[in-house]
Amino acid sequence: xxxxxxxxxxxxxxxxxxxxxxxxxxAGLNSEFxxxxxxxxxxxxxxxxxxxELNIRLIDTVCVASYHDYANQGEMNLLKSIAxxxxxxxxxxxxxVDDLTDTGKTAAEVRTMLPKAHFACLYAKPKGVPTxxxxxxxxxxxxxxxxxxxxxxxxxxPIAKGHRG
Ligand SMILES: O=P(O)(O)OC[C@H]1O[C@H](OP(=O)(O)OP(=O)(O)O)[C@H](O)[C@@H]1O
Ligand code: HPA
Ligand SMILES: [Mg+2]
Numbered sequence: 584x585x586x587x588x589x590x591x592x593x594x595x596x597x598x599x600x601x602x603x604x605x606x607x608x609x610a611g612l613n614s615e616f617x618x619x620x621x622x623x624x625x626x627x628x629x630x631x632x633x634x635x636e637l638n639i640r641l642i643d644t645v646c647v648a649s650y651h652d653y654a655n656q657g658e659m660n661l662l663k664s665i666a667x668x669x670x671x672x673x674x675x676x677x678x679x680v681d682d683l684t685d686t687g688k689t690a691a692e693v694r695t696m697l698p699k700a701h702f703a704c705l706y707a708k709p710k711g712v713p714t715x716x717x718x719x720x721x722x723x724x725x726x727x728x729x730x731x732x733x734x735x736x737x738x739x740x741p742i743a744k745g746h747r748g
Contacts (some may be wrong), residue, residue: 625682674700684711
């Protein structure tokens with residue numbers, strides 16, 4: 584897979600707003616979440632904001648790596664698993680948080696560990712949508728989402744190529 588043509592850049596400000604919007608939506612479910620499991624590394628950032636908004640103080644991680652070089656996904660490596668007390672009853676009452684779902688492979692893998700958990704992320708591409716219970720914004724499969732922690736300021740080509748702004 585090469586890097587998709589379309590770009591969806593997300594600023595810190597927009598990310599914070601979208602994470603708050605996700606927290607509002609989760610609050611509206613009236614579910615009592617006893618813990619957050621965030622999928623590292625991308626899930627760490629929304630997990631911090633959601634834990635603050637929903638006052639969830641028990642936070643665990645599941646550490647998986649699959650995109651080894653930029654947009655190319657390889658096999659899934661589990662670097663650290665979830666605490667047994669959270670997986671014991673299938674993850675009932677656990678909120679799983681990630682920044683995005685793309686092919687859905689990461690969420691599907693974590694769902695095998697926590698089948699009864701609620702899965703939430705900010706951004707979703709169509710292939711990943713069925714693996715997620717709550718998300719904020721859908722973008723097309725041929726779009727790459729650029730997160731603020733990966734970005735710097737550079738010149739942007741106009742969308743219609745062949746002229747300079
Ligand atoms: O739906 P999928 O196709 O599985 O892709 C989604 C996953 O890919 C990214 O993580 P990545 O594996 O790149 O690791 P990172 O969070 O450490 O950047 C993103 O943060 C999701 O966790
Ligand atoms: O669109 C994306 N953006 C950033 N990281 C990702 N990992 C999978 N898809 C994406
Ligand atoms: Mg990730």
